[in-house]
Amino acid sequence: MRILTATILAAALALPAHARTPSDIPEVVERLLVVGMADELREQCGDVSARVVRAIGYLRETAQVALDAGFTRAEVEAYVDDDAEKERLRGIAHRLLLDLGVQEGDEASYCAVARGQIEGGTAVGRLLR
Structure with a gap:
């Protein structure tokens, strides 16, 4: 049994550790998806525009969720700047x-x-006018 335990432990240590990122926090991902959806709607529909001040506040709140979860400001900024994640x-x-x-x-x-999003008062709709 000790040999099996030692083998499993050695294998686990050989695997690269999963680096925790803000994407591990469902609320952060959900909030970023809301912003992404609103942005695409704004880009593709000439009849709507962004509520810029509201969107900036929403993004600051999103960053705060990650900070409250223990991420540093540098980690949050690195995540936001990650092109593959974007x-x-x-x-x-x-x-x-x-x-x-x-x-x-x-x-x-x-x-x-x-x-529909605006009239429904959804999170996406609240970022649009």
Whole structure:
């Protein structure tokens, strides 16, 4: 039994440790997806614009969630600056918008979803006007 335990421990130590990032906090990811969805709707629908001050506050609150979870400001900034993570989150946000009814290249569908989010008072809608 000791040999098995020692073998398992040695194998575990040989594996690279998973570096904890703010993406391990579901609330951070959810909040960033909200921002990503609002941003894509704003970019694709000329009838809506961003509530910039509200969005900045929302992003500051999101950073605070990560800081409260024990991440340093440098770790939060590194996460926010990670291009691969940005693309991953953009892809997820885009798929969520597709599920809500947007059709690529169809501005009217983006506007319809944006208006629905605004009228529904969703987190995405609160970042748009």
